[in-house]
Amino acid sequence: MPDAFRTCPATGRRIHLGAEALVKANAVVAVVALLIGAIAALLLVLTRWQAVHLLPAVWYYRILGVHGMNMLIFFIIYFEMAVLWFCCTALLNSRPAAPRLGWVSFALMFIGAAMVEWMQWSGRADVLFTSYPPLKADPLFYLGVILFAVGALTVVGLFFATLVIAKREKTYEGSVPLVVYGAITAAIIAVITLLHGAMIYIPTFLWSLGIIPEVDPQMYRLVWWGLGHSSQQINVAAMVAVWYMLAGLTVGGVVLNEKVSRSAFVLYVLFISMASAHHLLVDPGFGPAWKIVNTSYFMYMAVLASMIHGFTVPAGMELGMRLRGYTDGLFGWLRRAPWGDPGFSGMVLSVIVFGFVGGITGVTIGTEQINIIAHNTLRIPGHFHATVVSGTAMAFMAATYYLLPLVFRRKVAFWAAAKWQPYLFSLGMLLLSMGMTFAGSFGVPRRHWDISFSQAPFDVQFNPAVDLVLAVMGIGGIMAVTGALLFIAIAVKSVFFGEPVGEWKIGTYVPGIPPGITNPPVHAANVDEINERMHAGRGFPGPTPGTMVLVFVFLGAFMVYYFTNWKLLSQLWKLG
Amino acid sequence: MLTKVHTGLDPVPGIWWKPAHRAEKVWVGIAFAWCMVLFAMMPLWHWKGGQNPSGIRTRVDPKAFLARTQAFAKQYQVETDRGVPVVAPPPGSDIYLTAMTYQWYPILKLVNGKTYRLHISALDVNHGFSLYPVNVNLQIMPGYDYALEVTPNAAGDFRIVCNEFCGIGHHTMVGRVIVTDDAGNTVSDNRTARVGGAP
Numbered sequence: 068m069p070d071a072f073r074t075c076p077a078t079g080r081r082i083h084l085g086a087e088a089l090v091k092a093n094a095v096v097a098v099v100a101l102l103i104g105a106i107a108a109l110l111l112v113l114t115r116w117q118a119v120h121l122l123p124a125v126w127y128y129r130i131l132g133v134h135g136m137n138m139l140i141f142f143i144i145y146f147e148m149a150v151l152w153f154c155c156t157a158l159l160n161s162r163p164a165a166p167r168l169g170w171v172s173f174a175l176m177f178i179g180a181a182m183v184e185w186m187q188w189s190g191r192a193d194v195l196f197t198s199y200p201p202l203k204a205d206p207l208f209y210l211g212v213i214l215f216a217v218g219a220l221t222v223v224g225l226f227f228a229t230l231v232i233a234k235r236e237k238t239y240e241g242s243v244p245l246v247v248y249g250a251i252t253a254a255i256i257a258v259i260t261l262l263h264g265a266m267i268y269i270p271t272f273l274w275s276l277g278i279i280p281e282v283d284p285q286m287y288r289l290v291w292w293g294l295g296h297s298s299q300q301i302n303v304a305a306m307v308a309v310w311y312m313l314a315g316l317t318v319g320g321v322v323l324n325e326k327v328s329r330s331a332f333v334l335y336v337l338f339i340s341m342a343s344a345h346h347l348l349v350d351p352g353f354g355p356a357w358k359i360v361n362t363s364y365f366m367y368m369a370v371l372a373s374m375i376h377g378f379t380v381p382a383g384m385e386l387g388m389r390l391r392g393y394t395d396g397l398f399g400w401l402r403r404a405p406w407g408d409p410g411f412s413g414m415v416l417s418v419i420v421f422g423f424v425g426g427i428t429g430v431t432i433g434t435e436q437i438n439i440i441a442h443n444t445l446r447i448p449g450h451f452h453a454t455v456v457s458g459t460a461m462a463f464m465a466a467t468y469y470l471l472p473l474v475f476r477r478k479v480a481f482w483a484a485a486k487w488q489p490y491l492f493s494l495g496m497l498l499l500s501m502g503m504t505f506a507g508s509f510g511v512p513r514r515h516w517d518i519s520f521s522q523a524p525f526d527v528q529f530n531p532a533v534d535l536v537l538a539v540m541g542i543g544g545i546m547a548v549t550g551a552l553l554f555i556a557i558a559v560k561s562v563f564f565g566e567p568v569g570e571w572k573i574g575t576y577v578p579g580i581p582p583g584i585t586n587p588p589v590h591a592a593n594v595d596e597i598n599e600r601m602h603a604g605r606g607f608p609g610p611t612p613g614t615m616v617l618v619f620v621f622l623g624a625f626m627v628y629y630f631t632n633w634k635l636l637s638q639l640w641k642l643g
Numbered sequence: 644m645l646t647k648v649h650t651g652l653d654p655v656p657g658i659w660w661k662p663a664h665r666a667e668k669v670w671v672g673i674a675f676a677w678c679m680v681l682f683a684m685m686p687l688w689h690w691k692g693g694q695n696p697s698g699i700r701t702r703v704d705p706k707a708f709l710a711r712t713q714a715f716a717k718q719y720q721v722e723t724d725r726g727v728p729v730v731a732p733p734p735g736s737d738i739y740l741t742a743m744t745y746q747w748y749p750i751l752k753l754v755n756g757k758t759y760r761l762h763i764s765a766l767d768v769n770h771g772f773s774l775y776p777v778n779v780n781l782q783i784m785p786g787y788d789y790a791l792e793v794t795p796n797a798a799g800d801f802r803i804v805c806n807e808f809c810g811i812g813h814h815t816m817v818g819r820v821i822v823t824d825d826a827g828n829t830v831s832d833n834r835t836a837r838v839g840g841a842p
Contacts, residue, residue, distance in 0.1 A: 125811060158652060195808050199769045201785065202810070242659060245651035284769060284784040308651075315650030322651050325659035327667055350782045351700040351789035358696075359685045367678035374674035378667070383651075390648065435685045439696055442780040443771045443806040510778040512771065512806035516814040520804075523817040524725050527775055527802045594648045602664060609666020618670060622677065633684070636694050640777055641758070641794035643695035 070162045076570075077473060077584045081238075086156035086163040090149045090474055091562075092173055094467070097145035098558050100180070101460075104137035105551040112499070112544030116537055117518055124516045128195065131514060133187050135196025139298065139455065140215070141180050146463050147253065147305050148176075148222050153474065154250035154308070155229040160238040164228035168221065175218030182211030195514065197295065200271060200282045209272035216264040216294075223257050226250075245322050245329065246315075249308025252332040257301045259340050263293030285352035292343035299451065300339040302459040303373070304332065306421070309462045310380045310414055316469055317411035317581070318404055319588030320380070320387040323611075328379050334372035338364040345429075348438035358435045370430055377422050378618050382611040389601060389610065390594055397613045409479075410581045413465025413489035420493060421458030424500050427625045429454060437632045439642065443514070446507030453500040456547070461493055464554050468581050471558070477565030478579030481557050488557065492550025498543025505536040508635075696781065698791035699760075705785045708764045712739040716749040724750055724819065737762060737790075740803075740818075742770035742783045744810050747803045747818025755822050758794045771807030774820065780806060798824040 071084045107130045113121040122130065156163050163169060185207070186192040192204035230251070233239060243251070267290040274282045311328070314320025322328055344361030347353055364370065388400035395403075405411045428450040432441035441447065471479050479485050509530045511518055520527045571577045577585045591597065601610040608615045649655065663671075689695050715738065720728040728749040732738045734757030741748045743766035753759060763772055765785045772781040781789060803818035823829050 124814065128808065128811065128813075159654075193811070199807075201768050202808075239654040241654045241656035244654050249651075283786065285787060288769075288782075288784075311651030315652045320650060321648050324661065324663040324667060325655055326661060327663050327671065328651075329659070347782075349696045349780060351698075351784065351787040354700075355689055355695065355697045359682075363682050363685070366682045370681065371671075371674050371678050374677075375671060378670045378674075382667075387650070430681065434681070436688045436692060436694055436696065439694055439780060440778050442782065443773065444778075444780060508778075510773060510775050510780075510804075512773055512804055514808045514813075515804075515806065518814075520814070520817055522815045524727075524815075525802055525817045525819050527804060527817060530776075590648055598648050605666070607665065607669055609664050611666065615666060615670070622673070625677070629681070633688075637692065639694050639779060640774075640796050641693045642779060642791055643693070643697060 075157075075473060077587075080157055081160040082474075083156050083162045085166040086152055087474055089163065089166060089169050089173065090152045090157075090470075093145050093149035093152065094470065095562065096173075096177065097142050097149065098555055100137045100141035100145060101551065102555050103184070104134055104142055105548050105555065107131075107134035107137065108544065108551070109548040112541055112548070114516070116541030116544075118534070118538065119541065120517070125190075125193075127516045128514075129187065129190060129193055132192065132195045133184070136183055136187065139196065140212075143302055143455070143459065144215075144219055144298070145176070147257070147301060148173075148219065150305055150309070150463075150466075151222060151226045151250055151254060153470070154247045155226050155233065157474070158244060158247050159230075159233040161229055161233035161236065164225045164232055169225055172218040172221040172225070175221070176215050179211045179213070179215030179218060182207050182214070186211065197291065198271070199291075200274065200284055200287050203275055206272055206275040209268050209275055213265065213268050213272060216261045216268070220258065220261040220265075223254050223261070226254050245325060246308050246312045248329055249304055249311060249332055252335050253301050253304035253308065255336050256297060256304055256340065260294055260297035260301055263290055263297060267291045267294065285350065288347060288350065289343070289352070292346045293340065296343040296345060297340045299455055300335065300342065302455055303339070304335050306417065306459045306462045307332075307376045307380070309466045310376070310418060311383070313410050313414040313462075313465055313469065314380060314384045314387065317408055317414065317583040317588065318384050318387050319391055319590055320384040321390065323379055323383055323386060327375060331372040331375040331379070334368050337368065339369040339372070341365060342369065342433070345433040345438075348433070348435050349442045355435065362433050362435055367430075373422075373426060377418070377426070377621065378614060380418060381617060382614040385611040385614050386598075386601070387588065387590075390590055390597055391588060397616060400613060405582055407486050408468075408581050408583060409485050409489050410465050410468040410583055413461050413468070413493075416489055416493035417458050417461040417465065420453055420461070420497055420500075422621060423624060424497065424504075425450060425454030425458050427628050428504060430625075431629050431632050434629075434632075437636055439639070440632070440636055441507065443512060444507035445503040445511045445513050448513050449500045449503030449507055452496060452503065457493055457496040457500065461489065461496070464492070465489060467554075467558060469583065471561045471565070472568045472580050472584055475562050475565070476568050477561045478568055478577075479557060479581070480560035480565055480579070481553075482579045484553055485557050488550055488553050492547055492554065495543045495546025495548070495550055499540050499547055500543075502536045502538075502540025502543055506533055506540065509533050509536075511537075696791070698789060700790070701788045702786060703764055703788040705764065705766050708739075708762075708788060709741050709743075709766050712741040712748060715739045720749075721752065727819075729821070732759065734759065736760070740772075741766055742772065742805065742816075743767055745805070745812040745816035747805075747816065750819045750821065752821045752823065753795055754827060755795050755798045755824055758792055760790055761793045762788050762790045764788045768809050769807045770805050770809050770816070773804040773806040775802040775804050777801065782807065795822040798822045798830040
């Protein structure tokens with residue numbers, strides 16, 4: 068294949084046309100999966116909202132499985148494939164390794180995904196997303212997952228090969244940018260994750276064919292969560308990389324210190340995969356020492372990493388803004404930030420909801436004993452909708468607003484709507500997550516068709532407050548799905564029927580192109596000098612006092628929520 | 644000493660291992676200290692706290708466990724509710740509960756403030772033990788006997804909701820636990836509640 072490049076008019080980067088096609092194809096399939104998942108989400112939320120109770124039982128459980136696979140696996144991993152291709156080629160000015168094999172992997176993933184969809188929709192895999200044996204699905208379901216995982220694993224291999232090519236052909240100088248470093252982190256975690264997937268789905272596939280007699284249910288849960296939870300850690304690493312990328316593109320966010328940010332990524336690689344233990348805290352198969360060491364990522368080293376990024380990302384933005392002259396007060400930089408740029412607002416909302424809701428609830432309910440009052444209640448989906456959806460999906464949507472003009476070279480369609488899409492989506496998800504979290508605190512189970520228990524032998528009367536919080540969940544869910552469908556409409560219209568970006572004068576505002584592209588947040592020529600001055604003589608709050616205040620607000624909220632849960636736990640029956 | 648101002652999109656020339664500013668060091672230090680608090684709380688609760696999900700865990704043959712449960716139910720049965728035996732074992736004894744699609748077997752009748760060793764396992768697939776409204780949640784799976792010492796702290800009529808998807812009738816799987824007051828009197832019951840089947 069000839070190695071044709073184009074030069075990006077906005078950033079001056081060399082972009083390989085073959086790699087660009089791969090980015091586009093993966094991103095488009097991701098959006099299709101998002102569409103299926105979003106329609107499923109609407110049906111589910113209208114069923115769980117007990118006052119509406121839309122679907123019949125069979126279809127509720129079936130659609131729940133469809134929603135899980137499309138959102139957590141197909142949408143997210145396809146988008147991550149696009150991110151990996153983008154980072155290793157466009158950000159490093161490199162050609163891709165073996166683009167033809169890239170297409171083979173793409174097709175393999177597509178076939179696998181199609182098989183899973185077919186099995187799920189035809190009712191031959193009513194085992195939900197987790198497919199815990201001895202519940203059994205059609206062998207083609209497991210085979211589909213295996214094909215998808217093999218395809219994704221191959222792309223990760225090509226990503227590493229491309230890094231080697233870029234290094235050898237010297238397409239960049241020095242060390243890779245931080246964003247690529249984050250993508251490498253995501254790729255390493257992806258290898259760990261996908262190997263777990265192969266390790267558990269291959270024996271389960273053989274069991275479904277009758278070749279091996281049984282799969283131990285506890286062993287399955289242990290290894291499966293090495294896929295199920297760790298795949299969400301690919302998301303975390305990819306999302307943080309996207310945060311750094313958008314911080315740079317939208318407000319000229321700087322990297323305060325490479326050592327600190329990169330060490331935090333290394334902590335992810337070393338420790339974050341242990342989090343699969345979060346799902347096994349009230350399982351019979353493991354002892355307390357195993358549970359404590361694993362659930363805490365060996366003494367919360369991955370939490371430390373997230374708390375570091377939670378500081379360095381906003382601090383980098385603050386310093387980036389201050390260096391460009393927005394120095395008034397503690398929060399002048401925030402007030403005067405480009406809130407009308409969906410790439411910026413989406414990223415900031417992702418940081419906030421991921422940290423304050425997803426992060427705090429996750430660490431709390433992932434505590435060995437506190438898990439007793441959370442396991443399999445609606446608190447669990449309440450938590451992960453705040454991380455995977457309000458965090459990762461929101462960040463990926465925000466990134467898309469930049470990828471459309473930069474990679475697809477199309478203006479963002481429905482620009483006026485695009486500007487408020489992040490707010491609608493994020494607020495909707497926030498309400499949904501909070502509604503689920505509070506309902507779960509009252510003991511409302513997850514994955515349950517009918518909490519009025521109309522067909523059960525004994526009545527169960529939930530606290531009347533549950534009706535209220537489920538209504539909040541329902542309204543939030545409808546808002547979020549609307550936001551997601553809006554995003555899909557914008558993406559599809561832009562990609563297939565969009566107006567070409569054309570030419571613009573730097574420094575002007577062009578509707579349909581995020582301001583970070585037409586009016587890039589460049590730093591002054593003497594920025595290093597200004598930076599020296601800003602650092603000199605500052606004491607404890609440093610050059611980013613606003614962020615310092617914000618992180619302490621975060622820590623306070625964290626402590627309150629965490630210890631409140633211990634208090635609730637202490638009121639239970641004695642148990643142990 | 645400072646690295647040159649750059650964004651996360653720029654390659655970093657040379658060595659990027661440079662000292663961090665004090666503000667960052669302070670935050671990393673505080674975050675680390677908080678992580679140690681988070682970590683210490685779990686062993687501390689094993690030592691001082693009253694709720695721990697450890698118990699005694701053994702492998703068991705699912706059919707043998709069901710047989711053990713049935714023998715236990717027969718031994719201490721006091722009455723029957725909707726076809727399910729109500730079992731009142733003596734305080735301090737080993738008590739058994741089997742989860743199966745779509746039933747919790749049997750109904751347990753316990754005395755407030757007394758301790759029992761509760762063995763739970765599943766006959767067929769994964770189930771979720773969710774004691775309502777106390778909000779104790781445990782994963783129950785076939786082949787594993789999950790035994791925990793439990794001490795009720797209030798009399799009442801409790802439910803066990805299945806909160807792990809176990810099949811198409813999952814949402815009908817509800818069991819019952821009765822806790823009498825210290826004197827052995829039932830403080831409430833659900834005899835007026837509707838019986839399942841027709842909605």
